[in-house]
Amino acid sequence: MKKAEPFGLKNGFAWGDRVHPTIGKRGKNMSEYRVAILGATGAVGQEMIKILEEYDFPTKELIPLASKRSVGKTLRYKGENFTIKEANEGAFEHADIVLGAAENDVAEAFASHIVKAGAVFIDNSSAFRLKEDVPLVVPEINGEDAKTHRGIIANPNCSTIITLMAVAPIARISPIEKMVASTYQAVSGAGVGGIRDLESQVSAYVKGEELLNGTFPYPIAFNLIPCIGGVQENGYTSEEMKLQNEGRKILHLPKMKVSCTCVRVPVLRSHSISVNIVTERKVSAAEARDALERSPGVILADRTAQNVYPMPLHASGADAVHVGRIREDLSEERGLSLFCCGDQLRKGAAANAVQIAQLLVGQ
Amino acid sequence: MKKAEPFGLKNGFAWGDRVHPTIGKRGKNMSEYRVAILGATGAVGQEMIKILEEYDFPTKELIPLASKRSVGKTLRYKGENFTIKEANEGAFEHADIVLGAAENDVAEAFASHIVKAGAVFIDNSSAFRLKEDVPLVVPEINGEDAKTHRGIIANPNCSTIITLMAVAPIARISPIEKMVASTYQAVSGAGVGGIRDLESQVSAYVKGEELLNGTFPYPIAFNLIPCIGGVQENGYTSEEMKLQNEGRKILHLPKMKVSCTCVRVPVLRSHSISVNIVTERKVSAAEARDALERSPGVILADRTAQNVYPMPLHASGADAVHVGRIREDLSEERGLSLFCCGDQLRKGAAANAVQIAQLLVGQ
Numbered sequence: 256m257k258k259a260e261p262f263g264l265k266n267g268f269a270w271g272d273r274v275h276p277t278i279g280k281r282g283k284n285m286s287e288y289r290v291a292i293l294g295a296t297g298a299v300g301q302e303m304i305k306i307l308e309e310y311d312f313p314t315k316e317l318i319p320l321a322s323k324r325s326v327g328k329t330l331r332y333k334g335e336n337f338t339i340k341e342a343n344e345g346a347f348e349h350a351d352i353v354l355g356a357a358e359n360d361v362a363e364a365f366a367s368h369i370v371k372a373g374a375v376f377i378d379n380s381s382a383f384r385l386k387e388d389v390p391l392v393v394p395e396i397n398g399e400d401a402k403t404h405r406g407i408i409a410n411p412n413c414s415t416i417i418t419l420m421a422v423a424p425i426a427r428i429s430p431i432e433k434m435v436a437s438t439y440q441a442v443s444g445a446g447v448g449g450i451r452d453l454e455s456q457v458s459a460y461v462k463g464e465e466l467l468n469g470t471f472p473y474p475i476a477f478n479l480i481p482c483i484g485g486v487q488e489n490g491y492t493s494e495e496m497k498l499q500n501e502g503r504k505i506l507h508l509p510k511m512k513v514s515c516t517c518v519r520v521p522v523l524r525s526h527s528i529s530v531n532i533v534t535e536r537k538v539s540a541a542e543a544r545d546a547l548e549r550s551p552g553v554i555l556a557d558r559t560a561q562n563v564y565p566m567p568l569h570a571s572g573a574d575a576v577h578v579g580r581i582r583e584d585l586s587e588e589r590g591l592s593l594f595c596c597g598d599q600l601r602k603g604a605a606a607n608a609v610q611i612a613q614l615l616v617g618q
Numbered sequence: 619m620k621k622a623e624p625f626g627l628k629n630g631f632a633w634g635d636r637v638h639p640t641i642g643k644r645g646k647n648m649s650e651y652r653v654a655i656l657g658a659t660g661a662v663g664q665e666m667i668k669i670l671e672e673y674d675f676p677t678k679e680l681i682p683l684a685s686k687r688s689v690g691k692t693l694r695y696k697g698e699n700f701t702i703k704e705a706n707e708g709a710f711e712h713a714d715i716v717l718g719a720a721e722n723d724v725a726e727a728f729a730s731h732i733v734k735a736g737a738v739f740i741d742n743s744s745a746f747r748l749k750e751d752v753p754l755v756v757p758e759i760n761g762e763d764a765k766t767h768r769g770i771i772a773n774p775n776c777s778t779i780i781t782l783m784a785v786a787p788i789a790r791i792s793p794i795e796k797m798v799a800s801t802y803q804a805v806s807g808a809g810v811g812g813i814r815d816l817e818s819q820v821s822a823y824v825k826g827e828e829l830l831n832g833t834f835p836y837p838i839a840f841n842l843i844p845c846i847g848g849v850q851e852n853g854y855t856s857e858e859m860k861l862q863n864e865g866r867k868i869l870h871l872p873k874m875k876v877s878c879t880c881v882r883v884p885v886l887r888s889h890s891i892s893v894n895i896v897t898e899r900k901v902s903a904a905e906a907r908d909a910l911e912r913s914p915g916v917i918l919a920d921r922t923a924q925n926v927y928p929m930p931l932h933a934s935g936a937d938a939v940h941v942g943r944i945r946e947d948l949s950e951e952r953g954l955s956l957f958c959c960g961d962q963l964r965k966g967a968a969a970n971a972v973q974i975a976q977l978l979v980g981q
Contacts, residue, residue, distance in 0.1 A: 433949035433950070434949060435798045435894045435947075435949060435955075437800035437892035439802070439842055439881065439883070453840075457820045457823065457824060457839075458824050460820065461820060461821050461824045472925045473925075473929060473931055474931065476820075477816075477884065477885050477886045477930070477931075478885065478929055478930050478931045479802055479883065479885060479890055479929055479930055479959075480927075480929065481890070481892075481927050481928065481929070481942070481943055481957045482922055482925070482927055482943070486922045486923045489945065489946070489948070490903065490922065490943070490944065490945035490946070491945055491948070492922070499948065512948055512949035512950075513948060513949055514894060514945075514947045514948045514949040514950070514953065514955050516892045516943060516955060516957060518802065518890075518892065518957070520802070520842065520883055520884070521840065521883070521884050521885070522840050522841065522842060522884070523840045527842055527844070527881075529800035529844075529879045529881065529892075531798045531877060540853060559845055559849045559853065559855070560849045562835045562836075562845070564843075564844050564845055565844065566836060566841055566842055566843060566844070567840065567841050567842055568836055568837065568840075568841045579844070580844055580845070580853070580879060581853070582852065582853035582854055582877075583852070583853070584798075584877045585852070585854070585862065585875055585876060585877045586796035586797060586798060586875035586876055586877040587796070587875075587877070590877065592798075592877050592879060594844045594879060594881070596842075
C-alpha cells in the first residue's frame with residue numbers, strides 16, 4: 256500500500272478540503288497516536304486491542320473506555336498497564352482515533368463529542384453505516400472512500416465484509432447484478448454470551464444434563480437458528496438486509512439486488528457464507544479463481560478433491576478470508592457459486608477497523 | 619389417501635399390465651406382508667424397523683438381513699424376536715417387500731434376485747434413482763409414479779426429499795424454473811460414524827483434549843465441512859447434483875435448473891436447506907404459505923417475529939418437514955426464499971421408504 260501522510264493530508268492520500276478541519280490540524284506531523292477504544296471490555300473491543308498490538312500500531316497512548324462497571328480495571332498493552340476509564344462526553348478530549356466497539360445507542364450518544372474533540376471515529380456499530388457523509392470502508396475494496404470522511408468512518412457488518420472480500424475481486428471483472436447468500440454464522444457474532452451459551456450447552460450434553468439457553472431463544476448446540484436480528488416488514492431480518500444495503504455502498508453498485516438468509520450455527524468463531532452471484536457479463540470459474548488468487552486479504556482454498564475448502568477450523572484466529580468451492584452456477588448463465596469463510600471478530604470487525612486506522616495514519 | 623388393493627392390482631391403483639408379473643400374483647388378496655430389511659443394522663435400517671412398528675405396518679414376518687458379521691443377533695419387533703440372516707442371493711425367496719438400506723454396490727448386487735423372487739424392492743441407495751423404468755417417489759408429491767414400477771422403486775436422496783417437500787406445493791401453483799439451495803446437513807447423514815465423530819469431539823473439547831476425526835476428514839465439532847460426496851468435473855459434488863437430477867424426475871420438471879451447495883454442520887440429526895426458487899409466474903409469499911399450510915407432511919413454521927421457524931431441535935424425531943422464513947426474493951421478480959428442515963433419517967430416508975410400502979399395500 257502506498258504510504259500516506261498521517262491522517263491523509265494533501266500529499267499522500269490527498270483528502271484535501273473535505274477532511275474534517277480539526278483532524279488535519281491534529282494529524283499533521285504525528286508519528287504516534289492516542290487511540291481510544293469505546294467498549295474496551297467486549298469481544299470486539301478486546302480483539303481490537305489485541306490486533307493494535309499485533310500490527311504494532313503507532314500508539315502514543317491507549318485509552319480503554321467502558322461503562323462504569325469496569326472503570327479502574329487495568330489492561331495490558333505493549334508491556335504497559337492502561338486503566339479503563341468511563342466512557343463519557345469528556346473522555347475523548349485527548350484521543351486522535353476512537354475505535355468504536357459498542358452498540359448503536361452508545362455510538363450515537365458519543366459520535367458528536369468524538370468529532371468535536373477532533374478525533375476520527377472508526378465505528379463498528381451500524382448507526383452510521385448508511386449515512387451519506389460517512390464512508391463505509393473495507394480497505395482492500397474501497398479504501399479510497401475513507402478519504403472523504405468528515406470525522407466518522409463506519410466499519411461494515413461482519414458477514415458483509417467477509418462476503419464482499421470474496422466477491423469484490425469478481426465484481427472488478429464485471430459488476431454484480433444480483434446475489435443470493437445463505438450464512439452460517441458463529442455464536443461469537445452474538446458476543447461473549449453467545450460463546451457461553453454454546454460452551455455450557457455442549458458441556459451439559461456431555462454430562463447428560465438439560466441444555467439451557469441464555470443469549471439465544473433456543474439451545475444452539477446441535478441446532479440451527481435461522482433468524483439473526485429483528486424482523487422487518489418484508490420478512491427479512493435487519494441482519495439479512497445489511498448485505499444488500501451495505502454491499503451496494505461499498506461496491507459502488509447502487510442497484511445490486513441481494514436476497515440473504517442468515518442462520519446461526521453451533522460454531523464458536525468464523526462466519527461462512529454460501530454465495531451465488533450473477534454478473535453483467537459471464538465470468539468463468541477460472542477467471543474468478545485467478546482474480547481471487549491475486550487479491551490481498553484472500554486465501555484461495557479451492558481444491559475440493561484434495562479436501563481444500565474454506566472452513567472455520569482454518570479461518571479462525573487470522574485475518575484472511577478463505578474462498579473456495581468456486582463453480583459456474585448451473586441455474587444462471589452469468590452466475591457463479593462459491594463458499595467463503597472468515598473470522599468475524601477479526602476481518603469481520605476488529606481487524607478491519609484497525610486496518611482503516613492504518614489507512615488513516617499511512618502505516 | 620384412497621385405499622388401494624394390495625400391490626395395486628387392476629382395481630385400486632390400477633397399475634395394469636405394467637406391474638411386475640410375479641408381484642401381482644403374490645400380492646393378490648394379501649393382508650399381511652413379509653418385509654425384508656437389507657442392511658438392518660445400519661442407521662437407516664434401524665430407523666426403518668422402528669417406523670414399520672410405529673406405523674403398525676401389516677407385517678406377517680420381519681426378515682432382517684445384514685452382512686455375515688451380524689448374523690445370529692436378534693432384533694425385537696412388535697414384541698417378537700427376529701434373527702438377523704445373511705444378505706445373500708437366496709435371502710429374498712419369501713419376501714414380499716424388501717426395504718433397501720444398504721450402499722449402492724449391495725443394492726446392485728441383489729436387485730435382480732429380489733425382483734426375480736417376486737418381491738418389490740424399495741431401495742434407499744442411489745443406484746437406481748435415475749433409471750428410466752424405476753419410479754423415484756415421494757408419496758406426497760408423486761405417489762402416482764409408484765404405479766409404474768417393474769419391481770424396483772427408488773427412495774430419493776435425503777436433502778432432496780426435504781427440499782422438495784417444501785417447494786412441491788409451490789411448484790403446483792407455478793412450475794419451478796430454477797433453484798439455488800444451500801444445505802445444512804447433520805452428521806447422521808454420514809451414518810453412525812458421523813454421530814460418533816461429533817459426540818466424541820464435543821466430549822474431547824469439554825475435557826480439554828484434542829479433537830480427533832474419524833469419518834470426516836476434519837473435526838466437525840464447532841466446524842463446517844462444505845463438501846459432501848465426490849467431486850465431479852463441473853466442480854459440484856455428487857450430493858449437490860442430486861437435487862437437480864432427482865428433483866427434475868420427482869417434480870416432472872425435466873428442465874428445472876438447480877445450483878446446490880452442500881455443507882456438513884455440527885448438528886446430530888435433521889437436515890436444513892436455505893432455498894431460493896424462481897417460478898414461471900410470480901407466486902406471492904402469502905400464496906406459498908397458504909399452499910404449504912394445506913400440504914400433508916408439512917408443518918408451516920413461519921412466524922419469525924414470534925421465534926417460530928424451522929430448526930433441527932423441532933424437526934428431529936418426527937416425519938413432518940418444517941417450512942418457514944418464506945419471503946419474496948429481493949433479487950428475482952418471480953422468486954421466493956424459504957428455509958426448511960426435516961429429519962433426514964425419517965422423512966429423508968426410512969419414513970419415506972415405509973410410506974412407499976404403505977402406498978403399495980394400500981395402508
